[in-house]
Every structure is written in structure tokens, then in C-alpha cells.
Amino acid sequence: MNPTLHSLLQFLQTWWVELTCGVVIVAVVPLIAGYVVLVERKLMADMQARLGPMRVGPHGLLQPIADAVKLLIKEDIIPADSDKLIFWLAPVISMTAALTSMGAIAFGPSFQVARDINIGILFVLGVSSLGFLGIILGGWASNSHYSILGALRSTAQLVSYETAGGLAVISGLLLSGTLSISGIVAAQEKQGVWFIFLAPVAVFIYLVASIAETNRAPFDLPEAESELVAGYMTEYSGFRWALYFLGEYANMIVVGSIATTLFLGGWLRPFPNVHWLNWLDYIPAVAMLLLGVYSIYRAGKQPVKVQTGFMWAVALACFATAAVFAVPWFVATLKFVIPGLNGAFWFLLKVAAYIYVFMWLRFTLPRYRFDQLMHLGWYILIPLAIVNVFAVGIAMVLEALGWSRWLALVPTTIVTLAFAALLVRWHDRRTESASTASLAQDSYAG
Amino acid sequence: MLDSILFYFFAGVAIVSAALMVTRRNAIHSAVFLITTLLATAGIFLQLGAEFLFIAQIILYVGGIMVLFIFVIMLVRLDVALHHLRFRMKNLVVILVIAVLGAEAGGIIYYARSLPGHGLFIEKMAQADKLAPNSEKLAQSLFHSYLLPFEIASVLLLVAMVGAVIMAKNKKGTEDS
Numbered sequence: 001m002n003p004t005l006h007s008l009l010q011f012l013q014t015w016w017v018e019l020t021c022g023v024v025i026v027a028v029v030p031l032i033a034g035y036v037v038l039v040e041r042k043l044m045a046d047m048q049a050r051l052g053p054m055r056v057g058p059h060g061l062l063q064p065i066a067d068a069v070k071l072l073i074k075e076d077i078i079p080a081d082s083d084k085l086i087f088w089l090a091p092v093i094s095m096t097a098a099l100t101s102m103g104a105i106a107f108g109p110s111f112q113v114a115r116d117i118n119i120g121i122l123f124v125l126g127v128s129s130l131g132f133l134g135i136i137l138g139g140w141a142s143n144s145h146y147s148i149l150g151a152l153r154s155t156a157q158l159v160s161y162e163t164a165g166g167l168a169v170i171s172g173l174l175l176s177g178t179l180s181i182s183g184i185v186a187a188q189e190k191q192g193v194w195f196i197f198l199a200p201v202a203v204f205i206y207l208v209a210s211i212a213e214t215n216r217a218p219f220d221l222p223e224a225e226s227e228l229v230a231g232y233m234t235e236y237s238g239f240r241w242a243l244y245f246l247g248e249y250a251n252m253i254v255v256g257s258i259a260t261t262l263f264l265g266g267w268l269r270p271f272p273n274v275h276w277l278n279w280l281d282y283i284p285a286v287a288m289l290l291l292g293v294y295s296i297y298r299a300g301k302q303p304v305k306v307q308t309g310f311m312w313a314v315a316l317a318c319f320a321t322a323a324v325f326a327v328p329w330f331v332a333t334l335k336f337v338i339p340g341l342n343g344a345f346w347f348l349l350k351v352a353a354y355i356y357v358f359m360w361l362r363f364t365l366p367r368y369r370f371d372q373l374m375h376l377g378w379y380i381l382i383p384l385a386i387v388n389v390f391a392v393g394i395a396m397v398l399e400a401l402g403w404s405r406w407l408a409l410v411p412t413t414i415v416t417l418a419f420a421a422l423l424v425r426w427h428d429r430r431t432e433s434a435s436t437a438s439l440a441q442d443s444y445a446g
Numbered sequence: 447m448l449d450s451i452l453f454y455f456f457a458g459v460a461i462v463s464a465a466l467m468v469t470r471r472n473a474i475h476s477a478v479f480l481i482t483t484l485l486a487t488a489g490i491f492l493q494l495g496a497e498f499l500f501i502a503q504i505i506l507y508v509g510g511i512m513v514l515f516i517f518v519i520m521l522v523r524l525d526v527a528l529h530h531l532r533f534r535m536k537n538l539v540v541i542l543v544i545a546v547l548g549a550e551a552g553g554i555i556y557y558a559r560s561l562p563g564h565g566l567f568i569e570k571m572a573q574a575d576k577l578a579p580n581s582e583k584l585a586q587s588l589f590h591s592y593l594l595p596f597e598i599a600s601v602l603l604l605v606a607m608v609g610a611v612i613m614a615k616n617k618k619g620t621e622d623s
Contacts, residue, residue, distance in 0.1 A: 007447070086474060119497045119581055126505040132513060133481065140474060140520050148520065155517055179581055 021113045025102050033249035034064030040359050047363045058298070058307040061314065074238035079142060082235065086141035091236065091243035094134025098250035101128035105257045106181045108267050108343030120181035121258065125169065128254045129213075131247055132158050135222070138244070139232035150231025153370065154222035157212055160377035161219075165209030167385035171202035171392045172262035185266030192273045194265040198409055201388045201416045203263045205381055207357065210255035212377070214248065216358055218365040219373060256354040257347075264350045267343030281338070284345040285325035292318030379427050384420050391416045452493055460486035473519045481512050498581040 012019070038053065038060060045052030053060030078087060103113040104123040117123060132155065139151020173179065175195050176187035188194055196203045212219040223231035233244050260266060271277045292315045299311035325341055328334040368376070391412035398408035460483050467479035484507045492500040588596050 011448070083472070083474070086478065089478070117497060119501050122498075122501040122505065126501050126509055129509045130504070133508075133516070136513065136516055136520070137474070137478070140516070152517070152520070155513060159513070 018113050022103065026099060029099060029102065029250055029253065030246055033246050034068060036249050036355065038064050043359050044363050058302050058311050071239055071242040076238040076240065079235050081143045083141040086137050090134045090138030090141060091240045093137065094131045094247035095243045095250065097127055097131035097134065098247045098254055101254050104181060106185065106261065106266060107347050108340040118180045121169065121173065121179055121184065124254060124258055128251060129162060131251060134247065135232050138236065142235035144235050146229045146234045147232050150222045150228050154215060154232060157219065157221065157373065160374060161209040161212035164377060164381040164385045165206055165213060167389055168202040168206040168209060169262060170389050171199045174392050174396055175199060181261055184261055185268060188265045189268055189272050194263065196263040199392055201413060205385050205388065206259055208381060210259065211358060211361065214251050214255055217362040218367050220367060221370055221373060252355055252358060253351060256351040259354050260347060260350040267347040269342065269346050281342055284342055285322050288318050288322035288325060292322060375427065380423050383423060387419050388416050449493065453490065456486045456489040474516065477512060477516050477519060481508055484508050496580060498584055
């Protein structure tokens with residue numbers, strides 16, 4: 001055999017799992033991002049008592065594809081005074097960073113591109129933060145005031161909230177004792193508890209910080225449309241704009257995955273060590289089956305024949321997925337894929353729940369003012385995160401001295417919460433006096 | 447085979463973008479090429495099995511320092527400022543620096559020829575899968591063997607940070623804008 005071909009075959013034989021995972025991530029994430037947008041619009045409509053997109057496909061199920069086609073064929077405008085090279089490069093950086101950082105995330109026990117990397121969580125954090133280079137460079141290259149202001153705001157916000165988020169991650173890492181992603185999940189499996197119950201304050205800090213890092217409401221100041229048109233994306237249109245958008249939603253999936261891995265037990269099903277709950281392993285197949293049955297039920301209610309047909313197709317897709325989940329239980333040679341499939345199901349379910357909280361907050365809370373954002377970051381979240389790291393550390397030491405884990409963790413958590421209450425109080429008092437002082441001097445204040 | 451392809455790829459990218467970084471007139475372009483250089487160097491670290499060094503390079507240099515660089519470049523009109531700062535002996539200094547660096551590199555290579563391993567310093571190579579996780583090794587050496595220098599360095603950084611805050615604070619002592 002040809003030696004080059006032989007070595008190529010050998011290469012494929014060694015790396016086929018990683019290559020497949022990489023291709024799946026790059027191919028599927030844009031589609032998922034599109035449907036996350038649809039879900040967001042539907043949820044927003046639901047919370048505002050509307051219907052949301054209904055025209056393209058039954059219940060707007062084809063809306064993401066229509067949007068993608070629209071964005072692809074839209075006119076691509078490049079401002080005359082912009083820096084062409086950087087303008088071209090910036091959205092690509094934004095999206096590449098988000099997609100690359102997914103390489104180290106473990107979606108299932110072996111569904112991971114960079115499997116042996118023992119600093120996985122740092123890789124995900126570090127590489128996903130490179131996306132901000134895309135934002136700041138794009139804002140600069142557009143040569144527009146709105147864009148540059150949006151980029152500056154976004155950088156300041158990132159620098160402030162990455163510190164708090166990083167410190168929250170440290171509390172989770174203290175509990176697991178490793179930086180490797182599969183190691184963190186394995187630690188939660190061994191200790192039999194998700195870290196959200198051991199470090200609830202850290203989870204809360206990470207939630208707030210990750211919303212700020214992904215530039216979403218109520219912290220969406222870099223693209224606040226009432227102040228900055230569209231922030232750093234003002235001059236972008238068509239497909240470049242779509243790349244930014246894709247990067248943003250991919251980033252949401254990334255922070256959701258970090259939170260899931262660190263605090264929500266990664267790919268583990270609920271109660272992984274309780275044997276009489278083993279029937280939970282059948283849930284993925286049953287859930288997909290029920291979804292298919294529901295689609296058939298909805299198919300009868302569609303007004304147009306085409307939409308009924310499409311709904312049947314959706315039902316068939318659900319049944320096919322259910323079959324993929326169910327068949328390995330009956331075929332002995334395929335048994336080895338069960339943990340992987342179920343793991344991916346639970347992982348994605350948890351990520352979806354995390355993103356749901358994001359959307360829920362977006363439709364509920366009004367936008368922060370920029371100084372409020374900075375105060376929240378520097379005066380409350382960062383001190384709280386530092387105290388929390390100390391509290392978790394002290395609890396770990398006490399546990400090493402022979403205390404029971406809960407006896408060690410509950411008082412330290414209560415102390416952290418008390419400190420949080422104190423911080424908020426101090427901060428309120430200070431801003432009160434500051435605002436009365438500025439009111440006395442400045443008649444435009446308030 | 448794959449290893450050497452990757453190495454030459456990273457090394458080539460690092461060298462080319464370093465050259466571009468020096469020659470670009472636009473400061474933002476220079477910053478972008480500096481980022482590429484740093485990323486390519488990080489790739490070489492990763493290839494050597496120094497995973498922690500790789501990610502520290504990305505988080506600290508690319509994610510932290512370069513973002514601040516770009517931040518400053520964006521706010522300061524460097525092209526205007528440079529006209530005031532240009533000094534005449536520039537070419538002389540450039541030639542001098544290149545000569546010193548070249549002499550240094552040449553000297554090292556000449557001296558190293560007498561060592562085993564065809565003119566290159568070669569440490570005994572460890573098997574990639576037999577390396578201990580190097581974040582733990584690093585923590586061991588930082589917090590055991592080199593605890594005092596580590597603490598001194600962090601106190602120094604803290605002093606620098608406090609000094610920067612004091613210098614940046616406006617003179618009246620009001621903190622809120």
C-alpha cells in the first residue's frame with residue numbers, strides 16, 4: 001500500500017473520535033444557535049402574551065433557516081473609512097474563539113475533542129475570553145463613535161466581571177481538586193453531590209458574571225439600542241453580523257457548559273449513585289418518544305396541509321432519535337454507547353436549563369446603568385467572590401481535619417451570605433450619601 | 447512527522463507575524479500580529495506538553511495584557527503622538543540592537559556545537575504520557591521550594607497596583623464621577 005495513504009489511515013484510526021466530535025461541533029452549533037434564537041423569541045412572546053414567529057413552518061419551526069438565508073443574501077456593507085482587514089477579521093475571531101473553546105468541553109463521557117488535556121476548564125475560560133478581541137477590534141475598525149463606545153464598554157465590563165466569574169470558578173475547583181473537565185465530573189460522581197449544593201454562592205456569582213460576560217440583558221450595555229444603536233455591531237450587516245450573533249450564542253452555550261460541568265454535575269444523570277433510581281437511564285428514549293407523540297397530536301391541529309406534513313416529519317425525527325437512544329439497550333454489541341448518548345442528553349438538558357434562566361432574566365429585569373454595573377461588579381461581586389473562596393477553603397480544611405462535610409459547609413455559607421448582606425448595605429448607604437451630595441451641587445442629577 | 451509539521455507551522459507563523467508586527471505602521475495592526483505571535487508560541491508550548499504554560503500565555507498575555515494594549519491604543523491617537531516623539535538616532539539604535547542580539551545568538555550556537563546533539567541543547571526527553579500534570583508540579587514548586595520569592599513578587603505587584611490606583615485617582619479625592 002502507498003505509505004502516505006497508510007499513514008493517513010493510521011492517523012484516522014487513532015483520531016477518528018476527536019475528528020468526528022470536532023466536525024459535529026462546527027456543523028451543529030450554528031444550527032443549535034439558530035434554534036436557541038427561535039426558542040428565545042417564542043419564550044419572549046409567551047412571557048408577553050403573544051404568539052411569536054408562527055408563519056415559517058408550523059409554530060415558526062423553520063424560522064431559523066429562513067433567517068439564515070436572509071442574512072446570507074443580504075447586502076454586505078463595509079464602511080468606506082473602516083480598516084478593511086480588521087473589519088473583515090473581527091467577526092471571525094469572535095466566532096472562532098467560541099467554537100474552539102467548545103473543543104475541551106465534555107458533552108458526554110467520551111464526547112470531547114481535547115480529551116487528555118489536564119487544564120480543560122482553563123482552556124475553555126481562556127479561549128472563550130478571546131472572543132472579546134473580536135468585539136473590541138470590530139468596534140475600532142468600524143470607525144464609528146457608537147461602535148467604539150460599545151467596544152470600550154464591553155471591554156470594561158469583561159475585565160470587571162471576568163474576575164468575579166474566575167473567582168467563582170475557583171470555589172468549584174477547590175471542591176473538585178482538579179482542572180481537568182472529566183476529572184471535575186468524576187469528582188462530583190465520586191462525592192455523590194452536585195457542587196451547586198456545596199457552593200450555592202459561587203453558582204450565583206458565576207450566573208451573574210456569565211450574563212455580563214455574554215453581554216446579555218440586564219447587562220447588555222455594549223449593545224444598548226436606546227443609547228448606542230447596536231454598539232460594536234452598528235456598522236456590521238449581512239453575514240458578518242450573523243457571525244457576531246453566532247459567536248454570542250455559541251458563547252452562551254459555552255458559559256452554560258462551564259456552569260453545568262462545574263456545578264450541575266456535567267453529563268451525570270440526577271442521583272448517579274442511587275441504584276433504585278436506575279430507571280432514570282430510560283428517560284432520554286421515553287422523553288423523545290413522548291415528544292414525537294405530542295408532535296403527532298399537534299399535526300392534526302395545523303391549518304394547512306403542508307404544515308401537517310411537516311409536523312409529521314418532526315414526529316418521525318423524534319421517533320428516530322428515540323430509537324437511537326433505545327436500540328443499544330437491546331443490542332449487546334452496542335451497549336458501550338449508552339453512557340455516551342445518555343450523558344449527552346443530560347448535559348444538553350442542563351445547559352438548556354441554564355440558558356432558560358438567562359432568557360427569563362432578560363425578559364424580566366430592566367437594563368442596568370453603566371455605573372450601577374461597575375458598582376455591582378467591583379464593590380459587591382468581587383469582594384463576595386473572594387470571601388467565598390476563603391469560606392470554601394476553610395470548609396475544606398475543616399473537612400480534612402475530620403469534620404463532616406455538611407457541618408463544615410453550612411456555617412461558612414451562612415457567613416458568606418451575611419457578608420453579602422453587609423456589602424449591599426454598605427454600598428446602599430454610600431451611594432445614598434453620594435447621590436445627595438451630587439444633588440446639592442448638580443441641578444441636572446437624577 | 448505530524449509533530450514536526452506542527453512545529454514548523456507554529457514557528458513559521460510566530461516568525462512571520464513577529465516580523466509583520468515590527469514593520470506595520472498602524473499600531474492596531476501591530477497589536478493583532480503580536481497576538482498571532484503569542485498564540486503561535488503558545489502552540490509550541492502545548493506541543494512540548496507544557497499545558498499550563500500554554501494556557502497561562504493565552505489567558506494572561508492574549509486575554510489580559512493585549513486587551514489592555516488595544517484599549518490604550520484605541521483611546522490614544524498614536525499616529526499623532528509619534529510625530530512628536532520621533533528621534534534622529536533611530537536607525538543607529540536599531541542596527542546596534544540587531545548586532546548585539548545577532549552576536550549573542552551566534553555565540554550561543556557556536557558554543558553549543560561542542561555539546562552532544564548536533565549543536566542544540568537537548569534535555570533528556572520524557573514520554574508525553576508519562577509527564578505528571580504540570581499545573582500540580584508548578585504549584586508544588588511555587589508554594590514549596592520557591593515560596594519566599596513568590597510572595598515577594600506578589601507583594602511587589604500589589605504595591606505597583608496600589609501605586610497605579612493612587613496615581614490615577616483625581617486629586618480632589620472624590621471617587622464617583
